[in-house]
Amino acid sequence: WKGLLKLRSARMWYLQVEHKRVEVQRGLVIYICFFRGANEELIPKMVNTLLNVKLSETESGKYVSVLDLPGSVLIIPQATLGGRLKGRNMQYHNNTEKEKGMELYSLFVTQCEKELAANTKCAEAGVVVRYGTYGNRQVLKLDTNGPFTHMIEF
Helix, strand or coil, rough: CEEEEECCCEEEEEEEEEEEEEEEEEHHHHHHHHCCCCHHHHHHHHHHHHCCCCCECCCCCCCCCCCCCCCEEEEEEEHHHEEEEECCEECCECCCCCHHHHHHHHHHHHHHHHHHHCHHHHHHHHEEECCCCCCCCCCEEECCCCEEEEECCC
């Protein structure tokens, strides 16, 4: 797994497929890539860490988690995070196999949805988890006063 991007914007949106646009409000964008050796046991730790890390700034200047904000979560599968430069070309030999990656991605998304649904602040605010399609190219457009990018490896 690699990566997360924090947004403090009023709007962000994500074009999942050519004819479907998904829009979410202020929150957290997570770019995710699974490396060889990743397994299901790591998913709860990843979700807990990412949803509870204090990256979002309130009006008072205090930093809070996306759960405390409350904010939406946008999850983007990003296999290119696993790339390594070899000469002038990128290679992706460290990424997990596509089938295993799809399975882990599905578990990760489901766990994020459960955590937001179980959080009272998030449920009352109507925040959502939106996500891209694993293995497909997707267009991302952000409205942000950042960006603020943090890489986290598990």
